[in-house]
Every structure is written in structure tokens, then in C-alpha cells.
Amino acid sequence: MAGVPRAPMQPDIILEARSLGRDFNGFTAVDKVSLAVRKGDIHAIIGPNGAGKTTFFNLLTSFIKPSRGQVFLDGAEITGKSPAEIANLGMVRSFQISAVFGHLTVLQNVRIALQKRDGGAPNFWSANRLLERYNERALEILRLVRLDSAADRLAVEIAYGQKRALELATTIALEPRVILLDEPTQGMGHEDVEHIMALVKSFAAGRTVVMVEHNMKVVAGISDRITVLARGSELASGTYAEVSANEAVIEAYMGRKKHRSPN
Known part of the structure; x- marks a missing residue:
């Protein structure tokens, strides 16, 4: 469509953030975080407390305007659009509309x-x-x-x-193309968590899900890819197996480096 800024993207990427950053009174809450979410994936955003997950989530959905960086939905730039405009384009956040x-x-x-x-x-x-x-x-x-x-x-x-x-x-x-879920299993018992995991996986078919989630069993069980944040920056990105073996991730979560066996 004429007049809509577009940018080269891989054809399988539906949501992309490029070097997003946000400052609050001199404090950098999110620092140059990039994200590429593939169509049909369940993509989890995780990190220890204070990692900047919620701020980054708010930047993606325009609840907070970025200090720098860009967000693209299906190749069209949505940086600066209102949350309602973004929802009308087919990307909704659970608490935003629901x-x-x-x-x-x-x-x-x-x-x-x-x-x-x-x-x-x-x-x-x-x-x-x-x-x-x-x-x-x-x-x-x-x-x-x-x-x-x-x-x-x-x-x-x-x-x-x-x-x-x-x-x-x-x-x-609402049948959106992209669903952003903020801690979908928070406050639920074990049985309900299992059910919500199955439900998210079921309705994700043909759609894309981005979620912030603390429950690592949920993350490991249904996520295709994971982005790990720490201190406002991207620490790692990949499959669960890849990020869980990453020494920087282990140190951020456990406060220690992975033990290495002597040669």
C-alpha cells in the first residue's frame, strides 16, 4: 500500500523489532533489543526479574513509545502507531482487548x-x-x-x-494473526497450567504467539524459539535446548557460571 513504510524482511518473519530501546529519566530499561518472530511460531520472552521483559513487551504493542528503534508487522512499520491501530492490523495483546x-x-x-x-x-x-x-x-x-x-x-x-x-x-x-500473551498461566494451579499449555499450542496453529512467561515448564513445553533478556539487553536467542545450555543464561538465572570439567 502506497505511503506505508516497508522494509526488507525474510518471508517467514511476521513480527520484527530492530534495536528497540527505551530510557526513563536517564535509566535505560531496554537497550538495542532486536527480535525476529517467524510465522506460526510460539516465541517466548524470558529473563530474570528486572530484565526488561514487560517494558519490551509494551514497546512491541506501542503501550510505551520507544526512545529508538523500529517495529515491523508483516513488513510494514508500526512504530508509533496506537495500540488500537495495531490491534486492527491483526496483532493483539491479551489484556489490551480482552x-x-x-x-x-x-x-x-x-x-x-x-x-x-x-x-x-x-x-x-x-x-x-x-x-x-x-x-x-x-x-x-x-x-x-x-x-x-x-x-x-x-x-x-x-x-x-x-x-x-x-x-x-x-x-x-478476536481471531488475530499475532497474539501477545503476558504470563498466560500466572496464578493458575497445576491442572489449569497443563490445560492452558495445550490450549495455546492448539490455537497457535495457523497463528503466531509471542509470550512473556516465568513458568519454565510452559516455556520448554510449547515454545519454538526463546529470547532471553537480562538487564535490558538481549542475552541469547534460540531453541530451549540452545538457550538452556548457554553459559551467559545460566549465570543470569543462577548467579554462577556453568561448571566445566577439567581437561
């Missing part, structure tokens, strides 16, 4: 997301009969995240882990 409306039922929350997907602004005052056409698909999605039994409960009444599942459900309802 905010839980406590005064609505679980089912109504998903219906609102389906309405948004169809191109309409969320409308809390639409006649119920106009929204009922979304019931069947909404219930299908709720069954995926094991919330169908809570469909008629107010969102404010459900447990924290269920709210996280509801956020995931409303994100799925």
Missing part, C-alpha cells in the same frame, strides 16, 4: 469480543436478540478454556485463574 468487564457475565464478555471481531464497536446496550447470534460460538470458546459451566456468572464473581482464562477466551474470539 479486558474483563466485571458487571457482565462470562458469556457476555466473549460475545462483546466476537462483536468487535465482526467490525463493530463493543456495544453494551445492543438488544439482547442481536447479541444472541454469538452465543453458540461464544460457548464453543468457553468450552475450550473450561469456562462453559460459568457462562452465566458475573465476571467479577469468578476466581483469579478463571479471569485469566476468560481473558484468553476473549483474545481467541
Whole structure:
């Protein structure tokens, strides 16, 4: 499209960050971090506390504007666009669009997301009969995240882990090309974590997922590639096997270098 800045990219790369950086009052929170996410991959961003993961995530989705660097979605530069504009281009962040409306039922929350997907602004005052056409698909999605039994409960009444599942459900309802998940399993019990892992892997088919996640079992179990941040900089990138054997990563997480056997 004329007037839209584009940049040479590998054909299998859908999301790219180039030398992103962000300063806060003289403190560099993110320093020249680059990222290349392949289409169809589940790409995890990990790192110890204070690594800059959340700031970097916010830079990708334009919740924070970068001090320097660029972000590209499918070859088109999106640096500086609003979060809403980026969502309309097919890249959504879980809490960005899937905010839980406590005064609505679980089912109504998903219906609102389906309405948004169809191109309409969320409308809390639409006649119920106009929204009922979304019931069947909404219930299908709720069954995926094991919330169908809570469909008629107010969102404010459900447990924290269920709210996280509801956020995931409303994100799925939007059918984005690229999904960014911020700690999707946080606050969940073991059984729910296993289910969310399977769910993310399932709906990732044909889409791309970028996630910040602390649970290393989740990262090891479903990620195709991993980027490790430390002190605001990229420490390593690769498969789980590659980054877990990286001495710099071991030192950042464990505070010590990997032991070497004597020759």
C-alpha cells in the first residue's frame, strides 16, 4: 500500500523489532533489543526479574513509545502507531482487548469480543436478540478454556485463574494473526497450567504467539524459539535446548557460571 513504510524482511518473519530501546529519566530499561518472530511460531520472552521483559513487551504493542528503534508487522512499520491501530492490523495483546468487564457475565464478555471481531464497536446496550447470534460460538470458546459451566456468572464473581482464562477466551474470539500473551498461566494451579499449555499450542496453529512467561515448564513445553533478556539487553536467542545450555543464561538465572570439567 502506497505511503506505508516497508522494509526488507525474510518471508517467514511476521513480527520484527530492530534495536528497540527505551530510557526513563536517564535509566535505560531496554537497550538495542532486536527480535525476529517467524510465522506460526510460539516465541517466548524470558529473563530474570528486572530484565526488561514487560517494558519490551509494551514497546512491541506501542503501550510505551520507544526512545529508538523500529517495529515491523508483516513488513510494514508500526512504530508509533496506537495500540488500537495495531490491534486492527491483526496483532493483539491479551489484556489490551480482552479486558474483563466485571458487571457482565462470562458469556457476555466473549460475545462483546466476537462483536468487535465482526467490525463493530463493543456495544453494551445492543438488544439482547442481536447479541444472541454469538452465543453458540461464544460457548464453543468457553468450552475450550473450561469456562462453559460459568457462562452465566458475573465476571467479577469468578476466581483469579478463571479471569485469566476468560481473558484468553476473549483474545481467541478476536481471531488475530499475532497474539501477545503476558504470563498466560500466572496464578493458575497445576491442572489449569497443563490445560492452558495445550490450549495455546492448539490455537497457535495457523497463528503466531509471542509470550512473556516465568513458568519454565510452559516455556520448554510449547515454545519454538526463546529470547532471553537480562538487564535490558538481549542475552541469547534460540531453541530451549540452545538457550538452556548457554553459559551467559545460566549465570543470569543462577548467579554462577556453568561448571566445566577439567581437561
